[in-house]
Amino acid sequence: MTTMKPASSGDHYLFDNGSDLGAQQLNSLSALFDAHTRSVLNSLPLSASPRSLEIGAGNGSVARMIAEHSDGQVLAIDLDTTHLPKTPGVEPRRHDIREGVPAGPFDLIHARIVLTHLTAREEIFASLVDGLAPGGWLVLADVGLAEELLVAPEESDHEVWRNYNDAAYRQVGPAAGHDYSWADRTEAAMFAAGLSDVVAEHVVPLARGGGPWAMYQSNLSRQAEVPLLATGLSMEDMERYRTMLTEPEFRARIFSLTYTAGRKPAA
Numbered sequence: 001m002t003t004m005k006p007a008s009s010g011d012h013y014l015f016d017n018g019s020d021l022g023a024q025q026l027n028s029l030s031a032l033f034d035a036h037t038r039s040v041l042n043s044l045p046l047s048a049s050p051r052s053l054e055i056g057a058g059n060g061s062v063a064r065m066i067a068e069h070s071d072g073q074v075l076a077i078d079l080d081t082t083h084l085p086k087t088p089g090v091e092p093r094r095h096d097i098r099e100g101v102p103a104g105p106f107d108l109i110h111a112r113i114v115l116t117h118l119t120a121r122e123e124i125f126a127s128l129v130d131g132l133a134p135g136g137w138l139v140l141a142d143v144g145l146a147e148e149l150l151v152a153p154e155e156s157d158h159e160v161w162r163n164y165n166d167a168a169y170r171q172v173g174p175a176a177g178h179d180y181s182w183a184d185r186t187e188a189a190m191f192a193a194g195l196s197d198v199v200a201e202h203v204v205p206l207a208r209g210g211g212p213w214a215m216y217q218s219n220l221s222r223q224a225e226v227p228l229l230a231t232g233l234s235m236e237d238m239e240r241y242r243t244m245l246t247e248p249e250f251r252a253r254i255f256s257l258t259y260t261a262g263r264k265p266a267a
């Protein structure tokens with residue numbers, strides 16, 4: 001196993017998979033993005049019976065998808081394996097990727113919305129490239145900020161929107177180690193690491209009031225309520241933000257998701 005330096009003190013995962021809200025968060029991500037992830041992964045020419053590593057596996061939906069599609073073995077790691085069952089072809093393991101990449105090599109390494117959160121992403125990225133077998137694929141999906149309120153249910157919601165986003169995405173997220181620019185830098189990092197067949201796809205989901213993407217944001221605001229209020233965000237703005245997310249007129253772009261894939265040259 002490749003080992004890395006310990007995480008910096010600011011680097012802590014903001015959400016709690018073990019809580020009900022954490023479980024809902026993981027299920028929302030599966031509902032929102034699994035179809036797209038499937039189309040990205042199915043397009044890769046994987047070797048027969050590949051050995052795969054799924055990092056930050058969450059509820060295991062992508063690990064199961066890889067196992068079913070590829071007929072290979074998937075090692076599914078996460079800090080918290082509460083919602084990560086053992087299923088045919090999938091071995092769940094509690095493991096912190098900051099401590100190193102499990103022994104490989106792997107024909108496919110995939111992580112969705114994980115490196116965004118980790119301060120040591122550049123070192124982890126390098127170790128993931130090292131962990132690939134010749135001809136193996138690295139597929140990373142990370143979030144960027146879109147932050148566009150397209151339809152505000154009330155005029156005053158523009159200010160609430162700005163206040164919430166400033167607290168969440170310029171204070172709480174960065175303080176926990178989030179880097180929303182990494183998604184746009186991943187492609188260049190893959191080229192610099194000598195990967196071939198590098199390709200990226202960028203999706204910007206539209207959040208509609210009461211819809212799954214808006215409710216996902218509401219969930220995050222509840223899980224991070226304490227640090228959000230500690231920035232000085234008022235409870236009034238917090239509550240109005242959550243209400244706005246449920247209103248039928250609400251339309252916004254909040255996050256983008258960029259999928260980037262690259263292949264280690266064959267030996």
Ligand SMILES: C[S@@+](CC[C@H](N)C(=O)[O-])C[C@H]1O[C@@H](n2cnc3c(N)ncnc32)[C@H](O)[C@@H]1O
Nearest residue numbers: 013029056057058078079080096097098112113
């Ligand atoms: C935003 S969730 C994404 C879950 C899943 N990849 C998905 O897209 O549905 C981030 C996941 O990464 C896990 N995670 C965070 N830091 C990690 C670390 N240092 N090592 C392993 N897993 C980690 C979290 O526990 C959580 O399950």
